Amino acid sequence: MSRATRDTSARRARARRRLTDDCNLNSFHGFGLAEPITRALAEERYDAPTPIQVETIPLVLRRRDVVGIAQTGTGKTAAFALPILDHISANPQPSQAKTCRVLVLSPTRELSAQIAESFRIYGRYLRLHVALAIGGVPIGPQARALARGVEILVATPGRLLDLVGTGAVSLDRAEVLVLDEADRMLDMGFIHDIRRIVAKLPKHRQNLFFSATMPPAIAELAREILRNPARVAVAPSASTAERIEQQIVHLEASAKPTVLAEILRGEAVQRALVFTRTKHGADRVTRALVRSGIGAEAIHGNKSQNQRGRVLAAFRDGRVRVLVATDVAARGIDVDAITHVINYDLPNVPESYVHRIGRTARAGAAGTAISLCSAEELPHLRAIEKLIRMAIPADPRRARPAPAKELRGKAESHQHQHRSRGPTRPHAPRRDAPASARHELAMVPFLQPKHREQSGPSARPPRKQWRRA
Numbered sequence: 001m002s003r004a005t006r007d008t009s010a011r012r013a014r015a016r017r018r019l020t021d022d023c024n025l026n027s028f029h030g031f032g033l034a035e036p037i038t039r040a041l042a043e044e045r046y047d048a049p050t051p052i053q054v055e056t057i058p059l060v061l062r063r064r065d066v067v068g069i070a071q072t073g074t075g076k077t078a079a080f081a082l083p084i085l086d087h088i089s090a091n092p093q094p095s096q097a098k099t100c101r102v103l104v105l106s107p108t109r110e111l112s113a114q115i116a117e118s119f120r121i122y123g124r125y126l127r128l129h130v131a132l133a134i135g136g137v138p139i140g141p142q143a144r145a146l147a148r149g150v151e152i153l154v155a156t157p158g159r160l161l162d163l164v165g166t167g168a169v170s171l172d173r174a175e176v177l178v179l180d181e182a183d184r185m186l187d188m189g190f191i192h193d194i195r196r197i198v199a200k201l202p203k204h205r206q207n208l209f210f211s212a213t214m215p216p217a218i219a220e221l222a223r224e225i226l227r228n229p230a231r232v233a234v235a236p237s238a239s240t241a242e243r244i245e246q247q248i249v250h251l252e253a254s255a256k257p258t259v260l261a262e263i264l265r266g267e268a269v270q271r272a273l274v275f276t277r278t279k280h281g282a283d284r285v286t287r288a289l290v291r292s293g294i295g296a297e298a299i300h301g302n303k304s305q306n307q308r309g310r311v312l313a314a315f316r317d318g319r320v321r322v323l324v325a326t327d328v329a330a331r332g333i334d335v336d337a338i339t340h341v342i343n344y345d346l347p348n349v350p351e352s353y354v355h356r357i358g359r360t361a362r363a364g365a366a367g368t369a370i371s372l373c374s375a376e377e378l379p380h381l382r383a384i385e386k387l388i389r390m391a392i393p394a395d396p397r398r399a400r401p402a403p404a405k406e407l408r409g410k411a412e413s414h415q416h417q418h419r420s421r422g423p424t425r426p427h428a429p430r431r432d433a434p435a436s437a438r439h440e441l442a443m444v445p446f447l448q449p450k451h452r453e454q455s456g457p458s459a460r461p462p463r464k465q466w467r468r469a
Contacts (some may be wrong), residue, residue, distance in 0.1 A: 026049075037082060070232070100174055104155070106154065129151055182222075272339065276324060354388065
């Protein structure tokens with residue numbers, strides 16, 4: 001780097017510190033970002049930064065490690081992409097073959113593609129190369145894109161390890177590591193892959209770590225990766241309960257197809273996202289809707305990347321009104337106009353319920369979340385209500401409960417299964433305070449100031465890991 005470039009970078013850093021210390025940051029100009037970046041933001045009509053952007057961007061500009069608790073829809077992609085682009089603009093370097101300067105890891109193909117597109121949009125006036133490495137498509141074009149070196153590489157863990165294994169990319173020159181949706185990576189069984197990737201990175205780098213929740217396994221991973229991290233915890237501008245009308249429909253499992261079709265015909269459904277627990281279930285529900293005269297498409301891990309891309313584009317453009325998806329595939333769906341989220345199957349991981357219904361009521365709009373609950377799913381419902389600290393109101397108009405004798409038999413069978421397993425661990429006491437992002441951080445010991453004693457309830461036991469087939 002030339003002396004003139006170093007002097008320019010130093011002046012911009014001093015200006016940024018003055019602006020971020022003295023300004024209330026009600027516009028992106030207050031961060032002192034490079035002019036090509038602010039020009040691109042103006043063209044995209046980005047006027048005021050979101051709360052997570054206000055807290056995160058100054059920290060990243062100062063080259064701090066950051067751990068952030070933030071849900072989908074809070075603007076966290078721009079929170080890490082903008083300061084990273086500013087760093088690249090202020091510190092230009094010639095590209096080196098088969099290397100990257102910034103590595104961004106995300107759990108799904110769709111989310112990775114959206115992150116890469118965001119970098120291209122915000123950095124359209126910068127001379128930089130962004131590469132995308134995801135499964136489901138041929139690996140050859142991705143290897144060729146990396147041959148001359150890139151500034152930013154966005155990847156899923158499995159495909160990245162494939163590229164590293166074949167020598168198509170080396171990670172020893174990465175300056176920044178971003179882990180997005182870390183809790184979903186835990187659910188998908190990517191923790192070991194992430195540790196393998198981190199072992200190939202240089203020790204001196206900046207680490208940015210984002211997660212919607214902070215279970216113990218994720219807290220341990222953050223402790224291993226981050227160095228003296230700054231803590232950022234930002235809740236959505238309005239709570240889920242305030243912006244989303246939530247309903248439960250109690251019914252027999254066999255009645256679900258009929259009730260789902262009634263909802264999609266009777267409600268003012270402009271665009272609906274239907275969740276199933278399995279890939280085969282998504283296909284089965286889609287076929288049933290089509291037989292009922294309701295146009296629908298499915299998206300899940302068994303679909304090729306081209307198929308998923310076409311279906312998602314049709315859903316975003318409004319050519320498909322109903323999209324049936326699994327949790328994994330839906331992780332990258334970022335569509336503002338979803339009016340209804342319908343849980344055909346209740347998730348067996350309570351946090352997934354929050355992620356699911358967060359797909360509606362985006363960009364300040366209202367939304368509706370309807371969950372179909374059979375007798376077998378009542379334990380899942382209780383776990384969800386315990387997590388969100390509220391009882392979800394039932395919709396009696398569509399209730400199709402099983403006969404009392406059948407419900408009693410299922411309840412007795414469920415109790416017998418519990419007795420056969422022996423004594424169970426007593427439940428943790430219910431917390432009076434509502435759950436929040438800052439409360440999640442308060443449960444992580446290594447993120448607390450050293451002069452304070454840790455307080456608050458114990459963390460929940462780690463969730464069972466699973467890997468997508």
